Amino acid sequence: MRLDLFLKVSRLCPRRTLAQELCDAGFILLNGRPAKSAHAVKTGDEITIRRRDREVVARVLKEPATRNLSQRDADQLVEVVSENPI
DSSP states (O other): OBHHHHHHHTTSSSOHHHHHHHHHHTOEEETTEEOOTTOBOOTTOEEEEEOSSEEEEEEEOOOOSSSOOOHHHHHTTEEEEEEEEO
């Protein structure tokens, strides 16, 4: 699954366009490297999201089967490793 779509489905970003903009600006890191929005996300990857006030590090637990998930199912996709204020 594409990185921008995964960020939307997992609810780490509220909208796919916002996820694309963050990727283009270099604020999304996949396994420690800047990633483009079309990069494929796999189980075990580590996603770092840098925003103005905080940095969130999350680990991918599983890939979703569909593009639309309930909130309960979306919470099972990622594990937040750390959330640090900047």
